[in-house]
Amino acid sequence: MNTPTVVAGALWLVTLWRLPSVRHSHKQRSLALTLAALAAAMTFEVPEVKAAINGNVDITGLPPLLKHILGVTSAAYLLDFVIAVVRPQGLARRTRLAAIGITLSLMLVFYALANWMPGGPVKLGEGRGAIFPVLYMAVFTSYIGVSMIVATWLFLGGVRHSRTPLGKAGLGILGLGTLLGSLYALQRVAFVTVHLSVGADYPELEDLLSTTLKQTAILSIALGVCLPPLSVAVEYIRAWNTLRRLQPLWERLTEAAPYVVLSTSIPRRRVPFRLERCVIEIEDACLALREYVSADVHERALSFAGRKTLEDAEVDAVAEACWLHVAAHLARNSRRLEGVDYPPLGVTGRDRPSELAWLRAVSRAYTSSPAVEEFSRQEQMPASPSADGPERVSHDS
Structure with missing residues (x-):
């Protein structure tokens, strides 16, 4: 030829x-x-x-x-x-x-x-x-x-x-x-x-x-x-992979705060648009759930994650997943807290690539880190009077 x-x-x-x-x-x-x-x-x-x-x-x-x-x-x-x-x-x-x-x-x-x-x-x-x-x-x-x-x-x-x-x-x-x-x-x-x-x-x-x-x-x-x-x-393909990784976190958080989910359906083929909506709903759910815990929970989560000999890059994401896990549990059984400082959101102030990387790390920690389950169990145990003071939020599971 x-x-x-x-x-x-x-x-x-x-x-x-x-x-x-x-x-x-x-x-x-x-x-x-x-x-x-x-x-x-x-x-x-x-x-x-x-x-x-x-x-x-x-x-x-x-x-x-x-x-x-x-x-x-x-x-x-x-x-x-x-x-x-x-x-x-x-x-x-x-x-x-x-x-x-x-x-x-x-x-x-x-x-x-x-x-x-x-x-x-x-x-x-x-x-x-x-x-x-x-x-x-x-x-x-x-x-x-x-x-x-x-x-x-x-x-x-x-x-x-x-x-x-x-x-x-x-x-x-x-x-x-x-x-x-x-x-x-x-x-x-x-x-x-x-x-x-x-x-x-x-x-x-x-x-x-x-x-x-x-x-x-x-x-x-x-x-x-x-x-x-x-x-x-x-x-x-990258958007589809990110959406797949964020889906477990979205399911857990929107189950605790279902009112953040938008009612309009999106065709499955529109993956980038679905990813954008997933990110928005995750962040809205985080904003809603942070009203069920105080900033002290976040501080304890940071300290707890640091003691688990995690890599420095994982500590913040695991701590975020810890307090979100606690907040999701409390949202099903408690009222919102008033007059307290709420945990800061780790996603705030990030550019788009960093935002997606952060949410993937939090999703991975939320669904697979043993430290998150352990911290959540500790927070749900009745607090002793001498433990962390009156500001600690404690509930039975």
Whole structure:
């Protein structure tokens, strides 16, 4: 199997994968159309396809024309995509529409007027029509070069704004692909300039550079397009895993404070939204349950966890789970306390990653730490008069 066939096949696979996203947003639609145009353009480089078109259509150089038109179209959609990602407010939309319209029109006019040499790829013509192939290639190359340079600038500039490592890598690889596309256009200009100025031709070198840069650029763009969706998939799996780990804590706390649970149901597939709601309800339950214990319980929980030779990173989470366990028990059998200081919430003041890590640690301690059960049993035993003073809250289990 030859390289053009492999490249075209890979592009069609990526295109089919991204096709359902066409209806999601303008950004996703531009991306899907970019891939479809690239895949169709590379299909016209497959030898069997070119042979079939040349054998059935009596128009010289039709496969290269179709390939170039699709290449220009894909560059326009790619530029539209990167602007939607990096500059949502837009960038020179009327200018871009005018540029693509003028480019396609001039390409068709110069193609019709050119005296093309029969067979093979597009070559410079002979006789009176010799200037038109030059103009045709100049228009095509200029649009590709300028659009790829602008896209490279936007892609690489957007890397620092991406929130995920895979997103940064995707934009970086897309920027590399468009940079290679710019180099493809520049080397085409260089070879034509050398030919027109000194009459020298280097067909083998030109074909090698052109093919290598073009295929590498297209594959880089295809790979870069795949990474941001993979980032979304990774975030989805991470959210599902976090939700699974927080579910036991949510069940215990909302059983003690059921009124914090929102009534609206959420589809199971909306995992990030379910995780957000789970976190909110856990924190609301903590706020409600802290009114059943005093800050002294929290202090005793810290002291108790510290004596259990736990690692420093576990002490605070185990202490949090200890007083929550006691509060959940008291919420079923007692009234709220008034006129006392309540325990501080360990989740307060944390950023999002730290907040989720903290809640996972508390959930793990609440459901599996023997220290939590032991502390809760001690707190539920009747207090002796000489124990910890009158402020200790004690109840029979």
